Amino acid sequence: MLATRLIPCLLMDDGALVKTVQFKKKTYVGDPVNAVRIFNQKEVDELILIDISATTQGRGIDFPTIQNIVGECFMPICYGGGVTTVDEMRKLFALGIEKISISSAAIDNPALVRRAAAEFGNQAVVITLDVKKNFFGKYTVRTHGGSRDTKVDPVTMAREMEAAGAGEILLYSIDRDGTWSGFDLTLLQTVCDAVSIPVIACGGAGSLEDVRAANQDGHASAVAIGSMAVFQGKDLGVLIKFPSREQQESIFEQG
Template sequence: MLATRLMPCLLMSNGALVKTVKFKNPTYVGDPVNAVRIFNQKEVDELILLDIEATTHGLGIDYETLEKVVSECFMPICYGGGVNTLDDMRRLFNLGVEKVCLGAAAFEGSDLIRQAAAEFGNQAIVVSIDIKKGLLGGYSARTHQGTKDTRMTPVAAAKFVEEMGAGEILLYSIDRDGTWSGFDLKLVQDVVNAVRIPVVASGGAGSLDDIKAVVQQSGASAVAVGSMAVFQGKDLGVLIKFPSRKDQDAIFA
């Protein structure tokens, strides 16, 4: 059985690190290169870096900033944002990115996931499924920072990307993003039970207990933390930090 992973999930906009709340109102939190240097010192095992403007505003991949980040990073990086073609992926992998995270492009009717998995291997292809709860209580998978509805339920979206060849799912709760309110445990559990590939829970982490709960109660294979990695605490200032190895061992014991 694979060890449970804990990783920072960093959001980038116009070359800077930001943090959102429910995918809105991005707050500047610093320079991505400096943050990576700190995470190197903290011996983080893996890093997720998502450019939130690349697809939504059609800016494409910020290779200039990404190259600086990768050159400083001692850990595997999963990058997402503006990835639309196999050529995009080839360039990212040549740059030193270990995994590519697909978002909108995975749900736009193309065969991109299957083609990417065939060329690069399933383990290198992650699909981000961003979930929002509707006014009547139903959940749906969204793209473009939550502004476009795929009309797919979380389970349907997860089964679809698994069938297409994705090696991992980044399950991101839009409603919990940046709230420090804990994970949507039922949402994560429903998706975990529907697929055989690893599910990374993201959106809502506010404490070590939250992380423990989503692993032990919902069965998440890995956990991504955003606010906990860039702020001192809820409503407090910026501080790049990460749970110690001792704390992680206690969580996942």
């Protein structure tokens, strides 16, 4: 087992797989079930699936599509998007989801995190923090697809979510999303060093060297890749792919 986890992060919009750039400019990638089948063949250890329109468009959780995906998936899935209640979490876990990511609902109501952690265990509760620099260069946590600024810095928010019972943080850089320009190592290191729970780096991966830097320099416990998992390369066509076990071993030294 590799000491550091590498995870495909798939974005879903109205049942279709898409990829964004800085949370905008959506590109259609394909059917999520077909993508999952390919990741099965590549023996991926886990998967992150985020419905990016469930909250922003008030659509709620697309349970039928999730059921179809889980039915084809051989690996644990962390699902996020539109989750607002413990009852919804129960239904997702009943479908076979392994972990649930909460974002805006957790930020608006930290008590939801406490209730979820108490019922399902800390390890099952992941908090997604979408972070963007403002005009003055200050990092703040955003919700609703980046359109709402909480005015709260990510370290403060991460610590609050850890105290509420979150078992993991998915730290997503809006500025780096889909840019292939590498992770925001300053943001990563600052948040990772401020909490004791694992932090997953997300947003900006363009190469295996970027992935290594997120772990070694940014101190991320795990690394999520989006564009690298669904495109041949920057400005190239769709290709569902994932680094081989040997490639992962070459960038992550085992402890």
